[in-house]
Amino acid sequence: xxxxxxxxxxxxxxxxxxxxxxxxxxxxxxxxxxxxxxxxxxxxxxxxxxxxxxxxxxxxxxxxxxxxxxxxxxxxxxxxxxxxxxxxxxxxxxxxxxxxxxxxxxxxxxxxxxxxxxxxxxxxxxxxxxxxxxxxxxxxxxxxxxxxxxxxxxxxxxxxxxxxxxxxxxxxxxxxxxxxxxxxxxxxxxxxxxxxxxxxxxxxxxxxxxxxxxxxxxxxxxxxxxxxxxxxxxxxxxxxxxxxxxxxxxxxxxxxxxxxxxxxxxxxxxxxxxxxx
Amino acid sequence: xxxxxxxxxxxxxxxxxxxxxxxxxxxxxxxxxxxxxxxxxxxxxxxxxxxxxxxxxxxxxxxxxxxxxxxxxxxxxxxxxxxxxxxxxxxxxxxxxxxxxxxxxxxxxxxxxxxxxxxxxxxxxxxxxxxxxxxxxxxxxxxxxxxxxxxxxxxxxxxxxxxxxxxxxxxxxxxxxxxxxxxxxxxxxxxxxxxxxxxxxxxxxxxxxxxxxxxxxxxxxxxxxxxxxxxxxxxxxxxxxxxxxxxxxxxxxxxxxxxxxxxxxxxxxxxxxxxxxxxxxxxxxxxxxxxxxxxxxxxxxxxxxxxxxxxxxxxxxxxxxxxxxxxxxxxxxxxxxxxxxxxxxxxxxxxxxxxxxxxxxxxxxxxxxxxxxxxxxxxxxxxxxxxxxxxxxxxxxxxxxxxxxxxxxxxxxxxxxxxxx
Numbered sequence: 001x002x003x004x005x006x007x008x009x010x011x012x013x014x015x016x017x018x019x020x021x022x023x024x025x026x027x028x029x030x031x032x033x034x035x036x037x038x039x040x041x042x043x044x045x046x047x048x049x050x051x052x053x054x055x056x057x058x059x060x061x062x063x064x065x066x067x068x069x070x071x072x073x074x075x076x077x078x079x080x081x082x083x084x085x086x087x088x089x090x091x092x093x094x095x096x097x098x099x100x101x102x103x104x105x106x107x108x109x110x111x112x113x114x115x116x117x118x119x120x121x122x123x124x125x126x127x128x129x130x131x132x133x134x135x136x137x138x139x140x141x142x143x144x145x146x147x148x149x150x151x152x153x154x155x156x157x158x159x160x161x162x163x164x165x166x167x168x169x170x171x172x173x174x175x176x177x178x179x180x181x182x183x184x185x186x187x188x189x190x191x192x193x194x195x196x197x198x199x200x201x202x203x204x205x206x207x208x209x210x211x212x213x214x215x216x217x218x219x220x221x222x223x224x225x226x227x228x229x230x231x232x233x234x235x236x237x238x239x240x241x242x243x244x245x246x247x248x249x250x251x252x253x254x255x256x257x258x259x260x261x262x263x264x265x266x267x268x269x270x271x272x273x274x275x276x277x
Numbered sequence: 278x279x280x281x282x283x284x285x286x287x288x289x290x291x292x293x294x295x296x297x298x299x300x301x302x303x304x305x306x307x308x309x310x311x312x313x314x315x316x317x318x319x320x321x322x323x324x325x326x327x328x329x330x331x332x333x334x335x336x337x338x339x340x341x342x343x344x345x346x347x348x349x350x351x352x353x354x355x356x357x358x359x360x361x362x363x364x365x366x367x368x369x370x371x372x373x374x375x376x377x378x379x380x381x382x383x384x385x386x387x388x389x390x391x392x393x394x395x396x397x398x399x400x401x402x403x404x405x406x407x408x409x410x411x412x413x414x415x416x417x418x419x420x421x422x423x424x425x426x427x428x429x430x431x432x433x434x435x436x437x438x439x440x441x442x443x444x445x446x447x448x449x450x451x452x453x454x455x456x457x458x459x460x461x462x463x464x465x466x467x468x469x470x471x472x473x474x475x476x477x478x479x480x481x482x483x484x485x486x487x488x489x490x491x492x493x494x495x496x497x498x499x500x501x502x503x504x505x506x507x508x509x510x511x512x513x514x515x516x517x518x519x520x521x522x523x524x525x526x527x528x529x530x531x532x533x534x535x536x537x538x539x540x541x542x543x544x545x546x547x548x549x550x551x552x553x554x555x556x557x558x559x560x561x562x563x564x565x566x567x568x569x570x571x572x573x574x575x576x577x578x579x580x581x582x583x584x585x586x587x588x589x590x591x592x593x594x595x596x597x598x599x600x601x602x603x604x605x606x607x608x609x610x611x612x613x614x615x616x617x618x619x620x621x622x623x624x625x626x627x628x629x630x631x632x633x634x635x636x637x638x639x640x641x642x643x644x645x646x647x648x649x650x651x652x653x654x655x656x657x658x659x660x661x662x663x664x665x666x667x668x669x670x671x672x673x674x675x676x677x678x679x680x681x682x683x684x685x686x687x688x689x690x691x692x693x694x695x696x697x698x
Contacts, residue, residue, distance in 0.1 A: 188632060192625035218352065219486045226489060226551060244285075245622050247614040248486055251632050252552060264623055267285055 003075045004067070006060045010034070010052055011044035013067070023066040028056030030110070030139045039115060046146045055139040057163050090157050092171050096132055101169070105136040120144060124152065127172045135168045144168070149234070150256075187254045189261045196263035200273055203237040212241040214268075222249050229258070229274065237275035243268045284351035286618055291364035293690060295344025296612055298372055300686040302336030303601075304679040310656075310672035314665045317589045322457060324385040331382060333596045334467060335375040335398065339433070341604050342475060343367060343405060345611050346426070350412045353422055353482045359411035367401045367408075374398035378444070387447040395441035402437045406430040421498045425478025428506065432470025439463040454517065462516050468595055469509045469532050473569075476603060477501060477539045480562075484543050487558060487610060490550030497542040504535030529576045536573065540566055557642055561606025564650070568598025589660045597675070598653060605649060605682060609642055612689050620694045636692050637685045645681040652678050 002016065013020040021040070025032045031052065033039040043052075053060045064074050104123055106116035120135060127133045135141060145156050148170050159167040191199065200208070211228055213221035221242060226249075228238050245262055253260050253274060263271040309329050310317075316326040347364045351357055358364060377394030381387075409430040413423040440463050446452050452459055481498055485491045508531030515524055543566075547559075572594035578587040613633035621630040656671025 188630050190621060190624040190626070190628045190630050192627070195627040217355065218482070219489070219491060222486065222489060223491065223551075245618065247617055247633055251634055252489065254632055255554075264625065 002072055004049065004072050005075050006050035006053075007048050009045060010047050010049065013049075013072070014040070014044055017070050017072070019070050020067060020072075023070060024052065024063070027062050027066060028058050031056040031058075033115065036115075043143045046143045051140070051142040055142055057139055089159070090155060092155060093132070093157055093169055100130075101132045101134050102127055103134045103136060107136065107138055110138070117144065124148065124170060124172065127170075129172050131172055133170045133172065135170070137166050137168065138164050140166050141168055145170075150230070187257070187259055188250060189259075191261050191263045193263060193265065196261060196271060196273070199261050200237075200239065203273075203275070207236045208239050209236065210239040210241070214241055214243040222246060225249060225274070226252070229253075229256075232275075234276065237273055240272040240274065242270040242272055245270055246272075284355040285357055286351060286615070287347055287358040287361045287364060289615075289619060290368075291347040291358065291361045292344045292615055294365070294368045294372075295340050295347070296608070296686060297690055298368070299337055299341035299344065299604075300679075300683045302332055302340060302375075304676070304683055306332045306337055307672060307675035307679040310675060311669060314659070314668035314672055317593075317660050317668050318585065318663045318665060320585060321588055321592070322460065324382055327385070328379045328382040330464075330592065330596070331375070331379050333600075335371070336379065338472060338596070338600045338604070340371065340375075341608065342472075343371065343401075345607065346405075346409075346475070346479070348611060348615055349479060349483070350409065350426070353426065353479070354413050356412055356414060359408050363404050363408050367404050370397045370404070371401040374401060385447075387444070389448075391444050392441070392448065395437070395444040398437045399434070399441050402430070402434040406434050421495060421502065422478045422482045424502060425474050425481070425498075428502070429471050429473075429475035429478060432466055432474060432509075436463060436467040436471055439466065454520075458516065458521055461521055462513050465512060466509065469505065469512075472600060473505060473532075473536070474502075476600075477505065480603075481539065481542060483607075483610070484562075485546050487552070487556075488546055488550035489552045490546045490548070492542055492545035492549060494542060494545050497538045497545070501535045501538035501542065504531050504538060506535075508532035508535060523580065526577055526580060529573055533570070533573045536569060540570075557639075557646055558606040558610050560646060561602050561649075565599050565602035565606070568594045568602060568653075572599065584663075586661055586663055590657060593653075593657060593660060597656065602649065605645060605678075608682070608686065609637060612686065613637055616689050616692050620692065637689050641681050641685050645678055645685070648674055648681065649678050 004013065010020075010024070013024075021034050025034050033043065047055070049063050050060055053063055068074070102123070104120070106120065109116040109119060120133075124133050135144070140158055140160075145158075145168065149156060152173055154171040154173045156171070157169045159169070161167065189199075209228065209232065211224060213224055216224060225238070225240060225246070232238055245264060250260060257276060258274050259277055261273045265271065306329065309325075309332060313325040313329065316323055316329060319326070347358060374394045374397030377390055378398065379394075381391040381394065406427075409426055413426055415423045415427055439459065442452070443456065443459055443463060446456055446459070450456075477498075508528045511531065512525060512528035515522070515528070572591050575587060575591050575594065579591050613636050616636055617631075617633040621628075624630060652671055652674035654671075655674055656668060659665070659667030659669075659671050
């Protein structure tokens with residue numbers, strides 16, 4: 001794990017060499033957050049080098065400069081293009097009235113050396129379903145985007161005004177209430193092989209990640225499944241080979257609005273497909 | 278594929294009768310306390326209290342724990358239960374033995390019936406130990422949790438053998454030591470050997486599963502095992518050969534260190550947990566551990582004070598605080614899954630199925646928890662003040678807890694699959 005690319009997660013760097021914390025923190029003020037163990041937990045596992053460079057307002061080259069002395073070697077990506085192509089605004093943002101958007105400038109909080117995460121989450125809680133919260137910041141709050149996308153945000157969009165000013169829009173999910181009132185029965189299905197295969201065919205090979213947890217000792221399977229779901233992109237599904245129906249996991253998944261399909265083929269051979277609606 | 282040992286769940290007969298009987302006996306226990314509140318203001322060796330304690334220890338605690346253990350052994354050991362027949366047979370011997378024993382304690386009818394009851398319980402413990410040894414296969418594949426399961430089963434057998442000897446001793450006195458001294462050894466082998474070590478072992482496997490957290494500090498459990506056993510063994514040896522003396526406080530301190538190591542391990546799991554919502558089970562578990570720690574810290578008062586209030590409070594903390602609280606919480610973390618597996622695991626087609634937690638009333642468990650706290654506090658106050666009327670009010674609250682618990686347990690046991698889908 002000494003070969004790294006712009007897509008390498010910060011947490012992997014730290015795992016390989018704890019010295020990288022200080023090295024990265026030295027690059028830019030926003031990245032000093034890494035020194036705080038709690039924030040590190042939130043950020044490091046979710047952010048790649050490329051994303052961190054954007055957040056810190058620096059470049060992957062800079063990262064190279066400080067990481068090479070620590071024994072890492074950079075592998076050239078086939079395309080090292082900086083992702084600065086400005087995407088078009090999504091329709092939900094184009095159609096939104098100014099009054100539907102709650103603008104929240106967190107730069108003063110950051111300048112005071114505090115972490116605005118709590119305030120942002122609190123503010124997003126009060127955002128009406130279907131309305132938009134816009135966070136104004138001096139870097140792209142990648143961890144926040146990941147965090148809210150998993151839970152309450154339908155979609156997000158980042159608008160770059162300058163390298164010191166980013167507007168990040170979060171669209172609050174429309175049907176919070178109706179989604180949570182959805183009975184458990186709609187989230188959990190026992191399938192036979194045929195109907196299970198039908199469900200699986202909704203996802204292409206590229207959209208399906210397959211894992212096998214049969215060899216893992218408890219509670220390993222559960223941990224791996226949850227870790228994989230964290231990483232699962234929207235619209236993708238996780239296909240699991242299990243040796244039993246993981247009953248303790250079912251409620252956790254239902255709470256998080258996952259759809260779970262189980263095909264119990266025989267004792268010791270259970271197939272599962274999990275995806276978000 | 279062939280290398281995988283499944284550890285499939287045992288059949289219901291090895292599990293569910295234990296839960297049903299345990300729930301009913303919990304109710305019986307609380308009713309007995311309503312009828313005999315004055316037992317808690319007298320010496321600890323009285324027929325009624327003897328009955329109450331044994332209903333609590335055998336009918337309630339051991340009954341539920343054996344049912345849960347049969348269910349969880351395959352999970353913990355990744356092995357099928359060695360003998361399901363043996364497991365369900367244990368229910369007959371334990372239930373019958375417990376009934377014979379406790380009914381004969383009520384008026385202290387010593388003799389062959391009581392001895393027969395004790396013998397049946399010894400048979401139950403021996404069969405259970407055999408099943409545990411065979412299922413854990415601890416000599417092939419070691420883990421600290423298995424060690425706790427085995428050691429606790431050995432202590433259970435030891436405890437009930439001493440209990441049987443005591444029952445014989447009532448009819449045909451043969452112990453050179455005082456009967457009451459041996460009784461202390463018997464009860465503490467049960468508390469610190471059977472209950473403590475089983476709960477330590479099982480919780481250290483289950484808590485990570487419930488909290489979705491994992492501790493890497495297994496060495497804490499090794500130390501827990503050493504200290505819990507060291508304290509208990511020293512206490513038993515010293516108590517038997519020399520007599521129970523002030524040195525018991527040293528042994529209690531050693532056991533307490535063992536308890537602290539275990540709780541530190543659980544705390545480490547709690548810190549690393551992914552499931553952030555603090556569930557009722559955790560609250561129950563927390564109160565349970567609190568009661569355990571307070572009870573051990575109370576021992577100097579039990580030893581040095583005259584009167585019975587601290588002894589009674591000690592016993593109440595252990596049985597109604599520690600053991601009852603952990604069972605009240607854990608039942609709804611085990612039984613719903615057993616019932617769910619039974620009804621839904623093998624369904625196929627395109628069936629929408631409920632979640633395990635939909636099979637019982639969560640609302641009732643919330644009230645169960647609240648009334649449990651009230652019952653414990655009122656009951657304990659009555660004991661501290663030695664006021665029979667307050668003890669009785671506390672016992673009535675206990676009955677309310679038992680009713681709620683039974684409603685939910687039987688709601689689960691009698692669950693009917695909805696075949697609409």
